[in-house]
Amino acid sequence: MNSAVHPAAKALWFIENRFDMSMTLDDIAAHAGVSRFHMTRVFDVRMGMPVMAYVRARRLSEAAKRLAGGAGDILSVALDAGYGSHEAFTRAFRDQFGMTPEQARDRKSLYGIKLQEPFIMDKALIDIPSPHTLVTGQAICIGGLSGHYRGEETAAIPMLWQKFGPYLPDVPGRIGDPHTTYGVCYNQSDNAIDYIAGVEVSPDADLPPEFSTVRIAPQTYARFVHTGHISGLRATWSTIWDKWLPESGLRVKHAPFFEKYGPKFNGRTGEGGVEIWIAVEA
Numbered sequence: 001m002n003s004a005v006h007p008a009a010k011a012l013w014f015i016e017n018r019f020d021m022s023m024t025l026d027d028i029a030a031h032a033g034v035s036r037f038h039m040t041r042v043f044d045v046r047m048g049m050p051v052m053a054y055v056r057a058r059r060l061s062e063a064a065k066r067l068a069g070g071a072g073d074i075l076s077v078a079l080d081a082g083y084g085s086h087e088a089f090t091r092a093f094r095d096q097f098g099m100t101p102e103q104a105r106d107r108k109s110l111y112g113i114k115l116q117e118p119f120i121m122d123k124a125l126i127d128i129p130s131p132h133t134l135v136t137g138q139a140i141c142i143g144g145l146s147g148h149y150r151g152e153e154t155a156a157i158p159m160l161w162q163k164f165g166p167y168l169p170d171v172p173g174r175i176g177d178p179h180t181t182y183g184v185c186y187n188q189s190d191n192a193i194d195y196i197a198g199v200e201v202s203p204d205a206d207l208p209p210e211f212s213t214v215r216i217a218p219q220t221y222a223r224f225v226h227t228g229h230i231s232g233l234r235a236t237w238s239t240i241w242d243k244w245l246p247e248s249g250l251r252v253k254h255a256p257f258f259e260k261y262g263p264k265f266n267g268r269t270g271e272g273g274v275e276i277w278i279a280v281e282a
Contacts, residue, residue, distance in 0.1 A: 006242040007032040008046040011039065012119055015055055019062070020080055025052055025190055034246060037254040040190050042241035045234065047119055049151035050191035057116035060096045063089075064113055067105040074101050126235055130244035132222040137277060139218045142182050142258075143171065143205060144198020146212035150191055157183070157195055164197040165267070171198075173205020179263035186214050186256040216256050220282040222248070223275055230270035233259075240276060255279040 010032040015023065028051060029039035043051035059081040071077050078089030078101075093101050097113050104113065145164045149157065161183075168181070180199070187194040196214055201207065203215065222245065226236040245252060257278040265272035 006125075007034050007039065007042050007246055008242050011043055011051060015051075015058065016118055019059070022082065023055060035252060035254075036190075037188065038241065038245070038252045040188065041252075042238075044151060044154075044193075045237045045241050053151060053191055054116065054119070056092065057096060058118065060093055061115040061117070063093070063101070064097060064104055064110065064115060067101055068108060068110045068113075070108065071105065074105070077101065125243050126239040130224075130248060132224050132244060132248060134280075135221050135223045135277075137216070137219055137221050137279075139216065140176070140200050141203045141205075141213055141215045142184050142196055142198040143173070143201035143207050143211050143213045144182075144196050145210065146194055146196040146198075146214075148192060148194050154193070154195070157197075160195065161197045161267075167208070168199070171201065171205075172207055173202040174199050175202055176200035177263065181261045183259040183261070184214050184216070184256050185258065188254070214256060216258070219253065219255060219279045221277040222250055222280050223277050226274045226276060230274065233274060236276065240278070245278070251281040253279040253281060 011028050014028055014031040018027075025036055025039065029036045032039055032042075034042070039051060043049075043054070047054065049057075063077050063081040066077050067074070074089070075086050078084075078086055081089060083089035083092060090100055093099075093104070097104065099113075144167070145160055147157070147160050176199070182196075182198055182200065184196045184198070185193050186196070194214075196212055198211075198213075201213070203213075207213065224236070224240055224244070226233050228236075257276070260275040260277060261267075262273075262275065265274060
């Protein structure tokens with residue numbers, strides 16, 4: 001792998017070096033040289049939490065250290081952490097640590113407080129050239145079971161597939177390849193994403209009430225291939241967002257992206273390969 005600094009590493013450096021200054025997601029993305037949408041995905045995949053959640057947790061953790069050390073003026077601590085009022089700081093601090101700033105200061109100890117220490121970049125990206133291919137995708141409608149996930153909660157996506165499994169033999173209105181399934185990421189925000197485990201269905205299919213649908217417009221995609229065991233898929237995703245796409249010069253669109261599990265994929269063994277489709281500017 002070449003020695004280029006990739007977007008997630010640039011973001012970490014930027015965050016830690018502007019710790020006491022105002023900082024937005026747009027600022028971080030601009031420094032890393034990628035779009036706001038790309039930044040949210042690469043940081044979440046590489047680090048396991050949304051980028052702005054990391055910024056908040058780091059600032060609140062440093063504030064907790066100051067309070068436990070006996071800081072006298074809580075408002076000064078709040079302002080340094082990026083909060084404009086004592087009240088806003090107290091709400092955020094309680095949400096993060098389950099106690100008020102006053103309680104943390106009175107305890108004079110960090111015991112029982114789960115601090116967010118600086119991330120150390122994991123350099124374990126896949127050391128092969130980018131295998132992406134530009135393809136034109138047709139309009140499709142995916143129906144299946146969906147979930148809403150924040151950061152590290154994406155680790156629960158395999159459970160969604162387990163729940164979807166019993167539906168596979170007889171999904172109403174199913175069309176397309178009967179041996180292909182899709183994992184679609186959509187409704188992306190700065191700190192969360194929706195994911196649907198499903199199959200291609202007719203837009204007017206009479207689906208079970210627990211099902212969701214997502215319609216994907218025709219567009220240009222960068223198609224990647226994960227060839228190893230399914231357990232290594234996260235490493236492939238990390239490499240796509242943090243290495244291959246930035247080096248390709250392609251601009252990612254704010255649109256659904258998906259995993260395509262074709263006829264060769266074996267859900268029991270986790271082998272057979274997965275295609276990853278990411279919408280890009282034509």
